Amino acid sequence: MKILVTGCAGFIGYHFTNNILSKRNISVIGIDNINDYYDVNIKKNRLKNLKLKKNFTFYKIDLLEFNKLNKLIKKNKIKYIIHLAAQAGVRFSIENPRTYFDNNIKGFFNILEISKINNIKHLIYASTSSVYGDNKEFPLSEEYKTDSPLSFYAASKKTNEVMAHSYSYIYKIPSTGVRFFTVYGPFGRPDMALFKFTKNILNNKQIELFNGGLHVRDFTYVDDIINGIISIINRPSKKEIPYNIFNIGNGKPKKLLDYLKNIEKYLNKKAKIKKLPIQTGDIVKTHADIKKLKKYSNYVPRTNIEKGILKFIDWYKEYYKID
Numbered sequence: 296m297k298i299l300v301t302g303c304a305g306f307i308g309y310h311f312t313n314n315i316l317s318k319r320n321i322s323v324i325g326i327d328n329i330n331d332y333y334d335v336n337i338k339k340n341r342l343k344n345l346k347l348k349k350n351f352t353f354y355k356i357d358l359l360e361f362n363k364l365n366k367l368i369k370k371n372k373i374k375y376i377i378h379l380a381a382q383a384g385v386r387f388s389i390e391n392p393r394t395y396f397d398n399n400i401k402g403f404f405n406i407l408e409i410s411k412i413n414n415i416k417h418l419i420y421a422s423t424s425s426v427y428g429d430n431k432e433f434p435l436s437e438e439y440k441t442d443s444p445l446s447f448y449a450a451s452k453k454t455n456e457v458m459a460h461s462y463s464y465i466y467k468i469p470s471t472g473v474r475f476f477t478v479y480g481p482f483g484r485p486d487m488a489l490f491k492f493t494k495n496i497l498n499n500k501q502i503e504l505f506n507g508g509l510h511v512r513d514f515t516y517v518d519d520i521i522n523g524i525i526s527i528i529n530r531p532s533k534k535e536i537p538y539n540i541f542n543i544g545n546g547k548p549k550k551l552l553d554y555l556k557n558i559e560k561y562l563n564k565k566a567k568i569k570k571l572p573i574q575t576g577d578i579v580k581t582h583a584d585i586k587k588l589k590k591y592s593n594y595v596p597r598t599n600i601e602k603g604i605l606k607f608i609d610w611y612k613e614y615y616k617i618d
């Protein structure tokens with residue numbers, strides 16, 4: 296099976312590619328534009344690891360380069376696409392909505408067109424728990440209302456789901472949107488809490504806790520996310536409209552303050568905390584209802600936050616050569 300992975304130098308794209316390449320008879324064509332939203336060296340080092348694997352080929356291509364991307368897919372006779380490239384981040388979208396429009400909406404349109412032209416057998420694309428906005432009923436089920444996003448990031452991802460539905464209906468493109476819940480793990484994103492907290496605690500710097508740390512998140516270890524994606528690759532919807540949406544989460548939400556306590560415990564060091572008010576666009580609580588995916592593909596999340604945070608900290612210390 297030949298798979299196109301977009302965003303393969305990103306956090307989740309890297310882990311997905313690394314994992315799937317350990318299976319038999321898989322080859323991956325990876326693309327990424329290596330943008331500088333965060334430290335480019337992290338992306339380069341992820342790629343360096345991937346390039347050690349056989350059956351992996353990388354192309355530096357932007358989603359907006361339609362002809363290049365289309366040619367690549369035609370030439371390689373690709374039939375499966377895992378679309379993970381995007382401009383991520385809720386807070387960054389408040390100051391920079393246009394980059395979300397370009398990368399997430401226009402970029403996704405190209406992926407849909409390419410899926411249509413090349414008769415893709417299954418398009419899986421990343422969506423987010425942010426599409427649930429400030430729903431007050433928990434756990435968050437796929438059936439709940441998602442048409443009141445609180446950030447333009449969430450709006451761009453909800454737009455993807457709606458666009459995919461029309462392509463699945465009109466052109467019968469089998470598509471599955473996967474709504475990830477706060478993903479964390481080794482080689483994670485420097486703009487996310489675990490990375491920022493660890494870095495600042497080690498450097499004796501203050502950490503900023505929005506909403507006083509009272510946010511509740513369904514923190515999901517990256518390997519669980521990857522296993523969730525892998526469990527459905529060969530299971531596109533067989534319905535009249537071949538369209539599906541799944542939550543991929545852990546199902547056990549935790550307070551951000553408890554998450555922080557674990558980081559402090561494993562670093563054996565207290566954080567200097569600066570409590571700040573809630574930010575526009577932030578959601579107070581997420582809690583994934585994961586019954587749908589469990590029933591569909593036997594998905595079971597296996598890593599609790601204690602184990603997951605420890606794995607991240609081990610990676611961080613090794614990567615930055617800290618004793």
Ligand SMILES: NC(=O)c1ccc[n+]([C@@H]2O[C@H](COP(=O)([O-])OP(=O)(O)OC[C@H]3O[C@@H](n4cnc5c(N)ncnc54)[C@H](O)[C@@H]3O)[C@@H](O)[C@H]2O)c1
Nearest residue numbers: 302304305306307327328330357358380381421423475478
């Ligand atoms: N990490 C999370 O907690 C989380 C939660 C929900 C959803 N998601 C979604 O999962 C996907 C992967 O997220 P991530 O955390 O790995 O983010 P990431 O930023 O680490 O990875 C995204 C990658 O896409 C690349 N990219 C961006 N725009 C591109 C373009 N126009 N052309 C080619 N490459 C481009 C970036 O260079 C980056 O390497 C994204 O769609 C994100 O919105 C992530």
